[in-house]
Amino acid sequence: MPATVDGDGRVTAWPTRPHWTGLDLAAALRGVFPAAEVCWADDADLAALAEARAADCADLVYAGVGTGVGGGIVLEGRMLPGPRRGSCELGHVIVDRNGARCDCGRRGCVQAEASGPATLRRAATARGAQVTFEELRDGFAEGAAWAVGAVDAGCDALAAALVGVAELVRPTALVVGGGFAMGIPGYVERVAARTAGLARPGHPPAPVRPALLGGRSSLYGAVLAARDGLGGVGQRHR
Numbered sequence: 001m002p003a004t005v006d007g008d009g010r011v012t013a014w015p016t017r018p019h020w021t022g023l024d025l026a027a028a029l030r031g032v033f034p035a036a037e038v039c040w041a042d043d044a045d046l047a048a049l050a051e052a053r054a055a056d057c058a059d060l061v062y063a064g065v066g067t068g069v070g071g072g073i074v075l076e077g078r079m080l081p082g083p084r085r086g087s088c089e090l091g092h093v094i095v096d097r098n099g100a101r102c103d104c105g106r107r108g109c110v111q112a113e114a115s116g117p118a119t120l121r122r123a124a125t126a127r128g129a130q131v132t133f134e135e136l137r138d139g140f141a142e143g144a145a146w147a148v149g150a151v152d153a154g155c156d157a158l159a160a161a162l163v164g165v166a167e168l169v170r171p172t173a174l175v176v177g178g179g180f181a182m183g184i185p186g187y188v189e190r191v192a193a194r195t196a197g198l199a200r201p202g203h204p205p206a207p208v209r210p211a212l213l214g215g216r217s218s219l220y221g222a223v224l225a226a227r228d229g230l231g232g233v234g235q236r237h238r
Helices: 025-032 043-055 110-114 116-127 133-142 145-169 179-183 187-197 214-232
Strands: 011-013 038-040 060-065 069-075 078-080 173-177 208-210 235-237
Touching (some): 025 038, 043 060, 043 069, 043 078, 043 173, 043 214, 060 179, 060 214, 069 110, 069 145, 110 116, 116 133, 116 145, 116 179, 133 145, 145 173, 145 187, 173 187, 173 214, 179 187, 179 214, 187 208
Parallel strands (some): 060 173, 173 208
Antiparallel strands (some): 038 235, 060 069, 069 078
8 A cells, every 4th residue: 555554544644645545444445355354564665575575685675666656675574664663655755855846745855856757747847848658768768858867867866865775774785666667768777877876985885676576566565465464564454
């Protein structure tokens, strides 16, 4: 679930879908699946778990770039921050205090700078006309300045956030996924180059690589959660 859900299963915040706020998600799911146990977790946290399992990597940071920017941290095989402590909100790490306004109300969050919609808006401003995803992808591949500049700005913001988080948790790998990132050939390599450029002497950042599971990381993570009981992470209700 990409929304913020409290320990009782109620949606407390979802900036891009405010009409969901207050929904009793646990009760709604139990109504649909009355015989099943219900558990939930953030979609990007689950994606991180799935990517860690797929790569046999116990320590990684995941960033999913799509309509928003989600994030997940796995350390010693377990999702952080842990049971009933919320999700890893990488998308709301502030990278530019004077940056674009985020859906959450703050300025300069990674999501406001690097998400798919943010990149498309930046490209449209540079081009002087509306830009579709397909036009951005093709323009980037062709080296069009309006497309390359828009994508590079997002990659810069994402790299800054990844490097900052890596300074705290020292992962073995930094993984970039999500439909937007995976849909633009060369995007992950661009983030990797910018991440390497932010290294400080004696502290090289972890390597950046694309998600092994592509756009289905969250789905695989949800299956793992259902099969393994979330490894002690998340919330469960009968």
